[in-house]
Amino acid sequence: MTAPRYSPRWLALREDADAAARATGLLDPLRAHLASEVARTGRLVIRDLGCGTGAMGRWLAARLPGPQHWILHDRDPDLLALAASGVRGPAGDGSPVTVETTRGDITRLSPEDLAGTSLVTASALLDLLTADEVDALAGACARARCPALLSLSVVGRVELDPADPLDAELATAFNAHQRRVTGGRRLLGPDASAVATAAFTRRGATVLVRPSPWRLGADRRELTAEWLRGWVGAACEQRPDLAAAGQAYLTRRLDACAAGTLRVVVGHDDLLALPAAGPVEPVPVREADQSGPPDGERR
Template identity: 65%
Template sequence: MTVDLPADFADWLALREPADAAARAADLADAVRHRVTGGPLTVHDLGSGTGSMARWLAPLLPGPQHWILHDQDADLLARAAAAVPGAAADGAPVTVTTRRGDLTRLTAADLADADLVTASALLDMLTAEEVDRLVAACAGRRTLFALSVTGRVALTPADPLDAEVAAAFNAHQRRRVGGRTLLGPDAADAAAAAFARHGVDVLTRPSPWRLGPEQAALATAWFTGWLAAAREQRPDLAEATRAYADRRRAELAAGELRVLVDHRDLLAGG
């Protein structure tokens, strides 16, 4: 799998990092921490981007840690390597190496030394077949997949067009691109079912973004992308949502709009 990333993708990752950190299910991180012995821990982070998962999770876990960051994009990996988490929960060192490659082609052998496998905002970009292969590679390892979109969005105050735009956006998330049919909002359920087929227990938790006036920049960027994707899926919405877009942007600028974007976190193998 090769995905062409927009030129400003690293900026988008930086903008969303605080909201991601606030949204991730802390009790699943606690479950991982309670099972860590404090000895050297090897973590493989898949689709690491600029390394936000490592920066969030490494300080919550005790003992020396070595993170292996996987991504297809060399620039993102370089940024991640330059922003290594400072230290583990008990002050132990945290080190990082990077690996560039196709995440959907990873095998159990590639992850053989992993004590933990992590990913964030990855599954919904994959197909059913790719999720099955990824789960097969991870099935023998404790795995934490965070921030998979569920398709549920709530804007407050509500508008009659919200549901129509959300439906078009979700259809866009499930679109067929380059011969691949993406799972989009169905990805977390597909991953949980795949782990179950391997006999692996799974815990899931909600991990929603809750965006208000304090996150206005992120809410505005999210809304712009959300509406653009919906219009791409349904070009007829371009005219129908012109006044809607103006109203919503004005509400965002005035600090009057709150946005909930639902996600789901998944911990497999306890």
Template identity: 55%
Template sequence: MTTGQVRASSEWLRLREPADAAARAPELVEEVRSYLPTDGGAAIHDLGCGTGSMARWLAVQLTGPQHWVMYDRDAELLTLAAADPPGEASDRTPVTIETRRRDITRLKPGELAGAALITASALLDMMTAEELGRLVATCAGSGCPVLIALSVTGRVELTPTDPFDQSVSDAFNAHQRRTTGAGRLLGPDAVGAAVDGFTRLGIDVLVRPSPWRLASGQAALAAEWFTGWLAAACEQRPELGAEAVPYARRRLAEAAAGRLSVTVHHQDLLARPS
């Protein structure tokens, strides 16, 4: 998805899709099912859809006809989402989609009218407090459940450990909270801010862990994630640069050899209307 000046490439989204699917909290899907209509189609609005991975993951786990309305401000990603729609629902009923190019932080309440479910994935941590506040208010006004997956928590574990890990992690988290043209990003504080926002509006929120666990079978993703993680840390704190070069060499060699495992902690949340 894209928000403000933050953009995720289609290649990165493609690479991470299997890890995202494995990480999302399945127990929240059980909760979602209880809210969806049983006597007709469900309109599901996916905010910051990227290439459509959330729809491909969730649609097949739900029953009954579904119509997904997929929002992103990146036209290339919307084209890719339309070209690879989700398959049938679990009971073999049809799933249809439409795409809308929008800034999802400025949606009007009427755009979500009739939604049975609102979803998003890997979204909140790239927003400012102002953007998140508008989004929470708009979603709350829809009166339907809101399932938001894979927001980072700021915790990363690499095995084997390295003395430089913590310095990079601290710098990366500072980068996640950096100030952009839109304001200061929430980064690891986003889930807490979203929970507070929904709770203030009288909406109950469930939060569940959804960690990425990248082992030898995900060496390419681990290497790509590590490279971006380290680059962001060095952008935030250039003084890390000298030590970062040998550190990257060590870590990428471990990843290539299948010896590096990474856990990137995320949280999923479900806002449940009363």
């Protein structure tokens, strides 16, 4: 299988907006859960799935206490190299942060792979997975007694100000594109947060979901313009009959963006799943997709 390649420029462009959007209200229950792990083992072992350039590590390491060892997972060796040099620490209490990288298919992690892991985390990943892949991830985390912090999953809600008559039709087409079948895999898109919540809850986890919207205005014009191109492009790929109207729409919107008069809210959810305290009952897992992880640009 060919590893997907994500643009470091796009990942860098979105990093500040991601950081501003993340649901910080999930950190207190996460820190409370991890306190006993630090006391018991002397450190946290954190696996970042689909780590990209390491943005999650740069954001989260400083917000968690104790010595930390980050294991960065991705299929792109160039992104792994950037991430390895970009996650440095220190931790929230000044403790050291160490890093290693591993290249491979994150959709095939087993409970054995997660043994000794204190936390699984990922950013802008869930909506690029299938229902079977999310179910398998929830099962692996449950059996390894490992919490999961899964952030910035698209939820299919976009608000643009000022409004345009074509907004709703493009949004519907884009959401259909996010749920498309590609390489034999049906992506979850805006359904990812609900599917993940159900998968972790079935296994006895306590699941907390909080909104984490991008709020894009004149201070983020470059990101807004790139997001617009991708949003309209995906919608028109899904609905080729929208191509002409979509191009005119994009021109209008890019002009407004350049003038600093466009405001966009892009809905996301952050999800924290804390494992059950008692024995985990086996949960039947649907037959997993046989193809590899998603391709295409992360949003």
